[in-house]
Amino acid sequence: MISFKSFSRKLMKWYCAEARDLPWRQTRDPYKIWISEIMLQQTTVAAVIPYYKRWVKEFPAVTDVAKSSLQKILKNWQGLGYYARAKNIHKSANIICSEFDCKIPESAEQLKALPGFGPYTRGAVLSIAFDKREPIIDANVRRVVMRLLALKGHADTSKDNDVLLFLDKVMPQNGNNIFNQAMMELGALVCRSKEPICSVCPVKSFCLAYKKDIQEIIPTPKKRILKEINVAIAVIRHNGKFLIQKRASKGLLADLWEFPGGKIEKGESPQDALRREVREELGVNATIQSHLMNLTHFYTQFRAHLNVFDCEIDSLPQPSDSRRWVALNALQKYPMPSGSAKIVEQLLAEK
């Protein structure tokens, strides 16, 4: 029979001795914890550290986010992906400043009404910043509990009722800022998705998967098939400036700036695709001058192969809110998807 108090005591003691010293763990500021948790939802700790440090330097408080333009927010998010999350941070910061006197609300109901505050983010802010007894489930916690309970199958949300029931039993009355972080840290450092290090696990005496020696097959691994897309991109220059366009405000990579171009259709050559895309997007005809580069970039759901060409066009499109001629040195000020940002880097390197 599991002793729930003993479980949380052992886990939290281990965390206090072994936890990594990460920049967002040096604060209880709910604003900074919110930002770090959103960033951590999409990439690794190592990748988040420079983004987080840059962000809190640029926007030390929620008021700085509310006062900033969306373009500046997106620029500081560039490369992290999931740009809708950055837009939600901007929207929520404005609501927090207009309705909550620039203070992050301490109530789950009030947080729930803010854009981007799903169950995980709410739980993280409430427990880590305000020490509320709120369970949180991320991929690490779900995997750890599935193993502790020897729950077989895929690690998906269908397991979350069981996970929540377990967490509710083992969570202490106080110290949830430590408890929740300890569960996630255990998953990251010890109960890893591949090759858990059970020999050093502080809660192995509670673990059913370990007892049955089935921890390696829990959860069932997912097969991930990454879609491949081929894209033709036009670098169009005029008087030392480059033509870029802003993507629509909804959908994939919304509101980011990029070079003209688009997907290569089946049976189409990159050159034909580029001429068609330029005609459709700009209403002008393109002549390809030279092949500039090929780049590959991994996005979350697909891998994009970018075929980049230097082009001339037969008439100049007028600048507008979503179309600009920009000098090479100024291109880096614009928030761009990683593929376009790589092209800019390459152009700057060749200058």
Ligand code: SF4
């Ligand atoms: Fe995970 Fe192994 Fe610890 Fe069980 S004993 S929780 S499988 S690390």
